[in-house]
Amino acid sequence: MEVNVSEVSSLDLIERIRAYWNEHIHDLAIAKHPVGSEGFFQDLTDYRFDKLRYLPNVVDFSGYAGKRVLEVGCGIGIDLVKFAEGKAEVTGIDLAEKSIELAKQNFSFAEVEGDFLRMNGEDMEFDDNSFDAVYAHGVIQYTANAGKMMKEIHRVLKPGGEAIMMVYNRISWLNFLSKIMKVELEHEDAPVLNKYSIGEFRELLSDFSHVKIIPERFPVKSKLHKGIKAVLYNEIFVNAFNLVPRFVVRPLGWHIMVFSYK
Ligand SMILES: C[S@@+](CC[C@H](N)C(=O)[O-])C[C@H]1O[C@@H](n2cnc3c(N)ncnc32)[C@H](O)[C@@H]1O
Numbered sequence: 001m002e003v004n005v006s007e008v009s010s011l012d013l014i015e016r017i018r019a020y021w022n023e024h025i026h027d028l029a030i031a032k033h034p035v036g037s038e039g040f041f042q043d044l045t046d047y048r049f050d051k052l053r054y055l056p057n058v059v060d061f062s063g064y065a066g067k068r069v070l071e072v073g074c075g076i077g078i079d080l081v082k083f084a085e086g087k088a089e090v091t092g093i094d095l096a097e098k099s100i101e102l103a104k105q106n107f108s109f110a111e112v113e114g115d116f117l118r119m120n121g122e123d124m125e126f127d128d129n130s131f132d133a134v135y136a137h138g139v140i141q142y143t144a145n146a147g148k149m150m151k152e153i154h155r156v157l158k159p160g161g162e163a164i165m166m167v168y169n170r171i172s173w174l175n176f177l178s179k180i181m182k183v184e185l186e187h188e189d190a191p192v193l194n195k196y197s198i199g200e201f202r203e204l205l206s207d208f209s210h211v212k213i214i215p216e217r218f219p220v221k222s223k224l225h226k227g228i229k230a231v232l233y234n235e236i237f238v239n240a241f242n243l244v245p246r247f248v249v250r251p252l253g254w255h256i257m258v259f260s261y262k
Contacts, residue, residue, distance in 0.1 A: 015123070019204050021095060022097065041106045044153050063086065067190075069135060071091070072091075072124075073093075095118070096118075122144065135164045162259060162261055163208065165257075167258075170196055171197050171251070173241065173249065177237070217253075
């Protein structure tokens with residue numbers, strides 16, 4: 001039997017990514033309540049929409065009523081709850097079974113409906129042209145083969161459908177700051193963590209007919225970090241940075257938000 005070595009090593013990498021995300025819940029350090037409790041989901045939701053306060057301004061979570069929305073790499077389902085509360089028909093997939101288990105609990109506390117499946121976003125089990133929108137926030141940078149995931153996202157979208165994605169900007173204030181201050185970014189120990197320039201990421205979007213890119217995520221005070229570096233960051237850097245007009249620093253946003261259409 002012929003064995004394709006690169007296919008085997010790519011599946012091995014996917015397994016390592018799955019194992020990592022089964023052990024690491026995004027932003028877990030901020031939770032005051034036990035994992036899986038109602039308070040836990042509330043803690044992480046509050047923290048997320050404080051840190052990512054830009055998100056509801058650029059993503060109209062309530063604008064997909066009656067539409068089929070797929071979230072690839074849904075984690076514990078915080079954003080997907082918002083789509084579901086806006087009456088979208090939602091499906092969440094994630095490599096990690098722990099994420100799927102927690103996302104289901106999150107939906108049950110929020111009293112909304114959703115379908116959840118443990119699935120690899122690089123090799124989805126959905127038919128072509130199945131969804132009106134696909135959402136992947138903070139996922140493509142952590143997968144083994146970003147090009148493969150992008151092809152899959154495009155394939156499962158209906159013609160005219162929208163893909164909303166976020167990857168990290170290599171040429172950004174946060175990447176520079178973490179290197180200068182020698183403070184590791186979250187999940188820098190993940191098996192894969194890619195950062196892109198806007199141009200590099202645009203190259204992955206060539207199958208889409210229309211692409212809009214908005215760099216976002218500017219400094220807000222950190223609740224996660226402690227010590228002198230955190231004080232300098234919170235009391236000086238955040239205030240000073242936010243004095244600069246946003247249009248000047250816009251290209252340096254840490255999150256490359258992409259809105260693209262099939
Ligand atoms: C940083 S977390 C983000 C979770 C969520 N999207 C959020 O913004 O909170 C990355 C997630 O992507 C998932 N992931 C990574 N590669 C994946 C893949 N190939 N298929 C499906 N999920 C994947 C991980 O299991 C993890 O839950």
